[in-house]
Amino acid sequence: MPTLSPEVYQARYRKLESVRKQQGYDCLFIYADREHYANLCWLTGFDPRFEEALWIQGPSDKPVLIVGNECYDMARTQVQLDAEIWLYHPGPVGTAVRTGLGAAGLMIEVDAIAVVD
Numbered sequence: 001m002p003t004l005s006p007e008v009y010q011a012r013y014r015k016l017e018s019v020r021k022q023q024g025y026d027c028l029f030i031y032a033d034r035e036h037y038a039n040l041c042w043l044t045g046f047d048p049r050f051e052e053a054l055w056i057q058g059p060s061d062k063p064v065l066i067v068g069n070e071c072y073d074m075a076r077t078q079v080q081l082d083a084e085i086w087l088y089h090p091g092p093v094g095t096a097v098r099t100g101l102g103a104a105g106l107m108i109e110v111d112a113i114a115v116v117d
Helices: 006-022 038-044 072-078 093-101
Strands: 028-032 053-057 064-067 084-087
Touching: 006 038, 006 053, 028 038, 038 053, 064 072, 072 084
Parallel strands: 064 084
Antiparallel strands: 028 053, 053 064
16 A cells, blocks of 8 residues: 655645535444545545444534554554544443543534536
């Protein structure tokens, strides 16, 4: 796998953040797992090899990556952006996400944003 500089990932993040705001979305979610990792890897450099991951980009100062215990240490070393890495614990994960993104909670509308690099 080629090695890209952190500046490449930061430019991608800024572009995606700009499109998110232009489109009027409060948050952007990227789901990834072993078979569906390309979008998350393109944005962050992180490839979740063992379990699912969820990237949340929105109104907070830092994006959040939620991972399980098998990917936690790997995410901390591979993610090329300034992001919070949260360890998923079985139970009310929705409560943790709402707490991290504000007291209003989440309203999710599924749509697609295309960003060409």
